[in-house]
Amino acid sequence: MTRSRTAAALAGLAVAAVALSGCVAKADAAGRSQNLSVTSTDQECTVSGASATSGTIDFAVKNTGSQTTEFYLLAHDGLRIVGEVENIAPGASRTLTVTAQPGSYYTVCKPGMVGDGVGRTAFEVTGGKVEAAGSDAARQKAAVDQYASFVKNQVEQLVPAVAAFTAAYAAGDDAKARDLFAKTRIPYERIEPIAESLGDLDPKIDYREVDADAEGLPWTGFHRIEKDLWVPAKSALNSDAQTPAWQDWKPSTTAERQKYAAGLAANVKTLNDYVHSAKFTAALEAAGVAGLSNGAISLLDEVAKNKITGEEDWWSHTDLWDFAANVDGSKMAFSLVEDLAASKGSEGKALVARIDKAYRALEAKLATYGNASSGYVSYTKLTTDDKRQLTDLLNALAEPLSQLTSTVAA
Structure with missing residues (x-):
């Protein structure tokens, strides 16, 4: 996207x-x-x-x-x-x-x-x-420090998961690679904006075909591999719902698979090196708690723009995995700053209560479609009414969440 x-x-x-x-x-x-x-x-x-x-x-x-x-x-x-x-x-x-x-x-x-x-x-x-002990400044620093720990932990999980996924893909074990695809993406989707901040790293890892074409970039990463694993029918359309899926495209050769697999693993290693660097720490400190609350909002926007439409995982229809992981990340960001928001008087406490209630309602709805341990249903199984209900729950959360940054920064 x-x-x-x-x-x-x-x-x-x-x-x-x-x-x-x-x-x-x-x-x-x-x-x-x-x-x-x-x-x-x-x-x-x-x-x-x-x-x-x-x-x-x-x-x-x-x-x-x-x-x-x-x-x-x-x-x-x-x-x-x-x-x-x-x-x-x-x-x-x-x-x-x-x-x-x-x-x-x-x-x-x-x-x-x-x-x-x-x-x-x-x-x-x-x-x-x-x-809680310490001043607001000390608590804010603790929040940023713990966020850094979370990101490192997620990327440390991503590295071996990508290694196993790409090894199966490169070896032509498509059944295993398909089984690993959605699971492998979970840690990435939880910390997605970190890669987005690093120039072309996110495009290399996670761009859809239509986005790479629009920006004139080589198409690599998860979704290039996804199209190989879920080969589209001759009559299928790309995610722009206009371009034939087979136009200017053909399944990758063995050598090309090895190239795409090695490229994804290398780009994830670059991400891992970055989140363990002093540069990452400095960037987080500069963003502060306002950056964390903005992160909660941006991840929810990501769900609303791409996951709810089913355009993210166009070939595998594993969008609910990404949807839930984005919500995980957004809620974690909120959890990190909710104590600060609640300390801003009665209005802050009321805002925290509204946001918490909205997250719980959205999570409860997502749970009716599965979970990360046992898997989610294919996005093709959702009806128009299902998608409308999810959209309504997203909107109910987005409105109070939009007030979070101004509250914690007050």
């Missing part, structure tokens, strides 16, 4: 809610610290306890494996990062200090710092709510 690659789009997806918890200095944390030990190996992530009371928790992480590792405390949804320590070399130790609110969490280690991690285990925090 045609996308605006502006600085505001940089903060498009989001992550851990400050309302849940935040990484803090020990001196700033409320209450007495609780100490837990973590042993990270190449296959396991063992925590000395499965619960703690709300307040400051110290996780002392020892890496006894052969690879550099990371340790995460994840929120109940498994996406939001409450705290992390990274770059723990073999034989080294690091401590993660968090102030955790009551609730359900997960602990997980990531040897090699790519993939989904190992040893994901439920972790419960009991007790009463802990008041």
Whole structure:
């Protein structure tokens, strides 16, 4: 799709809610610290306890494996990062200090710092709510820092997923590649505006044929591969609903498949290198929390412009996977700044309540079509009324969400 690659789009997806918890200095944390030990190996992530009371928790992480590792405390949804320590070399130790609110969490280690991690285990925090410490400025910095952690985590999952997907495609195992296509795209769709901010990187990774043609760019990436995997019928039209799908196009040769596969993997590596760089950190800090709230809005706009029409995954009809991932990212961005918005008086609290209710309604509707674990129905199964209902829910969310940036920036 045609996308605006502006600085505001940089903060498009989001992550851990400050309302849940935040990484803090020990001196700033409320209450007495609780100490837990973590042993990270190449296959396991063992925590000395499965619960703690709300307040400051110290996780002392020892890496006894052969690879550099990371340790995460994840929120109940498994996406939001409450705290992390990274770059723990073999034989080294690091401590993660968090102030955790009551609730359900997960602990997980990531040897090699790519993939989904190992040893994901439920972790419960009991007790009463802990008041957030620090000034607005400190809380805003924590929000930006946790967003950076989320983006890194998503791209670290994307790298091996793309490797498996492109390997199947290049080898001609189309059944496996088709099965992996929608799943592989989920982390990318959650952090899509990051690539959009990097010049031609998003076009190389995710442009549709009609968009590449309109801008005079070579057509590569996910959707070039998608058309090979779901070969269109001779009578099919491209996503502009006018151009014959076979016009100036033919299925890729083995050599071309290898080229497209290597290109997608290389471009995803470029994205991974960027999100682990000082340049990325500086860009996020410059965007600030206003950039994060704008990101929530831009991702919802992405859904309204392209996913709801079924034009994103024109050949595979896996649009609902992308739809849900964009909503995930948008909601994470909202979660990141909702505490700040609610602190702006009664109007801020009312706005947060409206937005939260609208997200829940949209998610409930999406859940009737499936989920990321078991899969979503083909977009071709949706009726005109289904699409109208989704559009109405999107509009009901977009209106209050449009007020979020001015509220958090006030």
